[in-house]
Amino acid sequence: AQSVTQLGSHVSVSEGALVLLRCNYSSSVPPYLFWYVQYPNQGLQLLLKYTTGATLVKGINGFEAEFKKSETSFHLTKPSAHMSDAAEYFCAVSRSGGSYIPTFGRGTSLIVHP
Amino acid sequence: DTGVSQDPRHKITKRGQNVTFRCDPISEHNRLYWYRQTLGQGPEFLTYFQNEAQLEKSRLLSDRFSAERPKGSFSTLEIQRTEQGDSAMYLCASSPEFPTEAFFGQGTRLTVV
Numbered sequence: 131a132q133s134v135t136q137l138g139s140h141v142s143v144s145e146g147a148l149v150l151l152r153c154n155y156s157s158s159v160p161p162y163l164f165w166y167v168q169y170p171n172q173g174l175q176l177l178l179k180y181t182t183g184a185t186l187v188k189g190i191n192g193f194e195a196e197f198k199k200s201e202t203s204f205h206l207t208k209p210s211a212h213m214s215d216a217a218e219y220f221c222a223v224s225r226s227g228g229s230y231i232p233t234f235g236r237g238t239s240l241i242v243h244p
Numbered sequence: 245d246t247g248v249s250q251d252p253r254h255k256i257t258k259r260g261q262n263v264t265f266r267c268d269p270i271s272e273h274n275r276l277y278w279y280r281q282t283l284g285q286g287p288e289f290l291t292y293f294q295n296e297a298q299l300e301k302s303r304l305l306s307d308r309f310s311a312e313r314p315k316g317s318f319s320t321l322e323i324q325r326t327e328q329g330d331s332a333m334y335l336c337a338s339s340p341e342f343p344t345e346a347f348f349g350q351g352t353r354l355t356v357v
Contacts, residue, residue: 139284164345166348171351171353172350172351173250174335174337174348175348176347179344179345224346230339230343231292231300232345233289234286234287236284236285236286237284237286
Protein backbone atom coordinates (compact mmCIF):
# COMPACT_ATOMS: atom_id res chain seq x y z
CA ALA A 131 0.00 0.00 0.00
CA GLN A 132 1.09 3.56 -0.57
CA SER A 133 -0.01 6.86 0.93
CA VAL A 134 0.89 10.53 1.04
CA THR A 135 0.63 13.00 3.90
CA GLN A 136 0.78 16.71 3.19
CA LEU A 137 1.34 18.74 6.33
CA GLY A 138 -0.71 21.91 6.38
CA SER A 139 -3.84 22.37 4.31
CA HIS A 140 -2.96 26.05 3.85
CA VAL A 141 0.40 27.81 3.65
CA SER A 142 0.57 31.59 3.55
CA VAL A 143 3.68 33.51 2.44
CA SER A 144 4.54 37.01 1.37
CA GLU A 145 5.59 37.72 -2.19
CA GLY A 146 9.35 37.18 -2.43
CA ALA A 147 9.49 34.84 0.57
CA LEU A 148 10.59 31.21 0.60
CA VAL A 149 7.93 28.63 -0.22
CA LEU A 150 8.07 25.28 1.60
CA LEU A 151 5.33 22.70 1.11
CA ARG A 152 5.76 19.45 3.01
CA CYS A 153 5.11 15.93 1.78
CA ASN A 154 5.77 12.59 3.46
CA TYR A 155 5.05 9.30 1.76
CA SER A 156 4.65 5.65 2.57
CA SER A 157 5.52 3.00 0.04
CA SER A 158 6.54 -0.64 0.29
CA VAL A 159 8.68 -0.40 -2.84
CA PRO A 160 10.96 2.34 -4.19
CA PRO A 161 8.64 5.19 -5.02
CA TYR A 162 8.09 7.50 -7.89
CA LEU A 163 7.20 10.91 -6.43
CA PHE A 164 5.45 13.87 -8.02
CA TRP A 165 4.26 17.37 -7.33
CA TYR A 166 1.30 18.69 -9.29
CA VAL A 167 -0.28 22.15 -9.29
CA GLN A 168 -3.96 22.85 -9.81
CA TYR A 169 -5.56 26.20 -10.59
CA PRO A 170 -9.30 26.74 -9.96
CA ASN A 171 -11.55 24.58 -12.13
CA GLN A 172 -8.58 23.14 -13.98
CA GLY A 173 -6.89 19.76 -14.20
CA LEU A 174 -3.54 18.93 -12.63
CA GLN A 175 -0.26 20.07 -14.17
CA LEU A 176 3.01 18.34 -13.37
CA LEU A 177 5.56 20.56 -11.59
CA LEU A 178 8.31 18.00 -11.14
CA LYS A 179 9.00 14.32 -10.57
CA TYR A 180 11.49 11.95 -8.97
CA THR A 181 11.91 8.48 -10.43
CA THR A 182 15.56 7.43 -10.03
CA GLY A 183 18.94 9.12 -9.96
CA ALA A 184 19.59 12.59 -8.58
CA THR A 185 17.58 13.20 -5.43
CA LEU A 186 17.28 16.95 -5.97
CA VAL A 187 14.93 17.56 -8.86
CA LYS A 188 14.10 20.84 -10.53
CA GLY A 189 10.78 21.62 -12.10
CA ILE A 190 8.91 24.36 -13.84
CA ASN A 191 8.41 27.89 -12.52
CA GLY A 192 11.48 27.75 -10.27
CA PHE A 193 10.25 24.93 -8.02
CA GLU A 194 12.45 22.12 -6.77
CA ALA A 195 12.10 19.14 -4.44
CA GLU A 196 14.48 16.77 -2.69
CA PHE A 197 13.85 13.06 -2.20
CA LYS A 198 15.04 11.99 1.25
CA LYS A 199 14.64 8.26 1.66
CA SER A 200 15.67 8.23 5.33
CA GLU A 201 12.96 10.77 6.14
CA THR A 202 10.43 9.42 3.57
CA SER A 203 9.97 13.01 2.47
CA PHE A 204 9.68 14.94 -0.77
CA HIS A 205 9.24 18.58 0.23
CA LEU A 206 8.63 21.25 -2.42
CA THR A 207 10.49 24.56 -2.28
CA LYS A 208 10.83 27.79 -4.20
CA PRO A 209 13.25 30.51 -3.12
CA SER A 210 10.99 33.47 -3.90
CA ALA A 211 7.21 33.34 -4.12
CA HIS A 212 5.34 35.13 -6.87
CA MET A 213 1.68 36.10 -6.84
CA SER A 214 1.07 33.73 -9.73
CA ASP A 215 2.17 30.77 -7.55
CA ALA A 216 -1.08 30.95 -5.60
CA ALA A 217 -2.78 27.62 -6.30
CA GLU A 218 -3.44 24.14 -4.88
CA TYR A 219 -0.44 21.81 -4.75
CA PHE A 220 -0.64 18.04 -4.61
CA CYS A 221 2.05 15.51 -3.78
CA ALA A 222 1.65 12.02 -5.27
CA VAL A 223 3.36 8.65 -5.03
CA SER A 224 3.21 5.75 -7.47
CA ARG A 225 4.93 2.45 -8.29
CA SER A 226 3.43 0.15 -5.74
CA GLY A 227 3.33 -3.47 -6.84
CA GLY A 228 3.85 -2.46 -10.42
CA SER A 229 0.46 -0.83 -10.94
CA TYR A 230 1.93 2.68 -11.18
CA ILE A 231 -1.39 4.15 -10.08
CA PRO A 232 -0.67 7.55 -8.51
CA THR A 233 -1.96 8.12 -4.99
CA PHE A 234 -2.46 11.75 -4.04
CA GLY A 235 -2.28 13.71 -0.83
CA ARG A 236 -5.09 16.01 0.28
CA GLY A 237 -3.35 19.06 -1.10
CA THR A 238 -1.92 22.30 0.23
CA SER A 239 -3.36 25.65 -0.75
CA LEU A 240 -0.60 28.22 -1.25
CA ILE A 241 -1.64 31.78 -0.49
CA VAL A 242 0.70 34.58 -1.57
CA HIS A 243 0.32 38.01 -0.01
CA PRO A 244 1.58 41.16 -1.75
CA ASP B 245 -0.18 15.88 -29.12
CA THR B 246 -3.32 17.67 -28.01
CA GLY B 247 -3.26 16.40 -24.43
CA VAL B 248 -6.01 14.60 -22.54
CA SER B 249 -9.45 15.83 -23.50
CA GLN B 250 -12.60 15.50 -21.40
CA ASP B 251 -16.17 16.20 -22.37
CA PRO B 252 -18.29 17.85 -21.13
CA ARG B 253 -16.47 20.32 -18.90
CA HIS B 254 -19.56 20.94 -16.83
CA LYS B 255 -22.71 18.91 -16.25
CA ILE B 256 -25.73 19.76 -14.13
CA THR B 257 -28.21 16.96 -13.67
CA LYS B 258 -31.21 16.17 -11.53
CA ARG B 259 -30.95 13.51 -8.86
CA GLY B 260 -31.82 10.12 -10.23
CA GLN B 261 -30.72 10.83 -13.79
CA ASN B 262 -27.91 8.99 -15.56
CA VAL B 263 -24.85 10.83 -16.83
CA THR B 264 -21.94 9.81 -19.05
CA PHE B 265 -18.55 11.46 -19.36
CA ARG B 266 -15.98 10.94 -22.08
CA CYS B 267 -12.20 11.00 -21.94
CA ASP B 268 -9.83 11.00 -24.93
CA PRO B 269 -6.29 10.19 -23.75
CA ILE B 270 -3.05 11.16 -25.42
CA SER B 271 -3.02 8.97 -28.52
CA GLU B 272 0.01 6.79 -27.79
CA HIS B 273 -0.83 6.25 -24.12
CA ASN B 274 -2.19 2.81 -23.26
CA ARG B 275 -2.86 3.46 -19.57
CA LEU B 276 -5.93 5.44 -18.53
CA TYR B 277 -7.11 6.45 -15.05
CA TRP B 278 -10.29 7.98 -13.64
CA TYR B 279 -10.23 10.00 -10.43
CA ARG B 280 -12.85 11.87 -8.43
CA GLN B 281 -12.05 15.10 -6.61
CA THR B 282 -14.31 16.82 -4.11
CA LEU B 283 -13.84 20.32 -2.76
CA GLY B 284 -10.75 20.67 -0.63
CA GLN B 285 -9.55 17.13 -1.29
CA GLY B 286 -6.97 15.48 -3.47
CA PRO B 287 -7.93 13.28 -6.41
CA GLU B 288 -9.23 9.86 -5.33
CA PHE B 289 -8.59 6.89 -7.59
CA LEU B 290 -11.66 5.28 -9.17
CA THR B 291 -10.47 2.90 -11.87
CA TYR B 292 -7.60 2.04 -14.22
CA PHE B 293 -7.40 0.64 -17.74
CA GLN B 294 -4.50 -0.83 -19.60
CA ASN B 295 -5.55 -0.77 -23.22
CA GLU B 296 -9.17 -2.03 -23.17
CA ALA B 297 -8.79 -4.07 -19.99
CA GLN B 298 -10.11 -2.61 -16.75
CA LEU B 299 -7.45 -3.85 -14.33
CA GLU B 300 -8.29 -2.14 -11.07
CA LYS B 301 -11.35 -0.61 -9.43
CA SER B 302 -11.52 1.31 -6.19
CA ARG B 303 -14.02 0.56 -3.44
CA LEU B 304 -15.29 4.08 -4.22
CA LEU B 305 -16.65 2.77 -7.52
CA SER B 306 -20.11 1.66 -6.45
CA ASP B 307 -22.45 -0.47 -8.55
CA ARG B 308 -23.95 2.71 -9.97
CA PHE B 309 -20.64 3.55 -11.65
CA SER B 310 -19.37 1.85 -14.76
CA ALA B 311 -16.42 2.60 -16.99
CA GLU B 312 -15.45 1.31 -20.40
CA ARG B 313 -12.61 1.72 -22.81
CA PRO B 314 -13.59 0.05 -26.07
CA LYS B 315 -10.70 -0.74 -28.40
CA GLY B 316 -8.29 0.82 -25.94
CA SER B 317 -8.90 4.34 -27.17
CA PHE B 318 -11.35 6.76 -25.53
CA SER B 319 -13.05 5.92 -22.26
CA THR B 320 -16.48 6.62 -20.82
CA LEU B 321 -17.57 6.85 -17.19
CA GLU B 322 -21.28 6.42 -16.54
CA ILE B 323 -23.08 7.16 -13.31
CA GLN B 324 -26.57 5.74 -12.98
CA ARG B 325 -29.26 7.12 -10.67
CA THR B 326 -27.12 10.05 -9.62
CA GLU B 327 -27.14 11.21 -6.00
CA GLN B 328 -26.15 14.56 -4.53
CA GLY B 329 -23.04 12.93 -3.10
CA ASP B 330 -21.85 12.29 -6.64
CA SER B 331 -21.28 16.01 -7.14
CA ALA B 332 -17.54 16.35 -7.76
CA MET B 333 -14.87 16.96 -10.36
CA TYR B 334 -14.17 13.82 -12.39
CA LEU B 335 -10.63 13.73 -13.71
CA CYS B 336 -9.18 11.52 -16.41
CA ALA B 337 -5.46 10.91 -16.86
CA SER B 338 -3.30 8.83 -19.17
CA SER B 339 0.27 7.58 -19.25
CA PRO B 340 2.46 5.52 -21.58
CA GLU B 341 3.38 1.83 -21.30
CA PHE B 342 6.38 2.50 -19.07
CA PRO B 343 4.90 5.29 -17.06
CA THR B 344 6.43 7.99 -15.07
CA GLU B 345 3.88 10.72 -14.63
CA ALA B 346 0.18 10.78 -15.41
CA PHE B 347 -1.11 13.49 -17.73
CA PHE B 348 -4.43 14.96 -16.67
CA GLY B 349 -7.36 16.40 -18.54
CA GLN B 350 -9.25 19.53 -17.48
CA GLY B 351 -11.90 17.48 -15.73
CA THR B 352 -15.70 17.31 -15.82
CA ARG B 353 -17.47 19.10 -12.99
CA LEU B 354 -20.72 17.33 -12.08
CA THR B 355 -23.41 19.04 -10.05
CA VAL B 356 -26.39 16.96 -8.96
CA VAL B 357 -29.40 19.04 -7.92
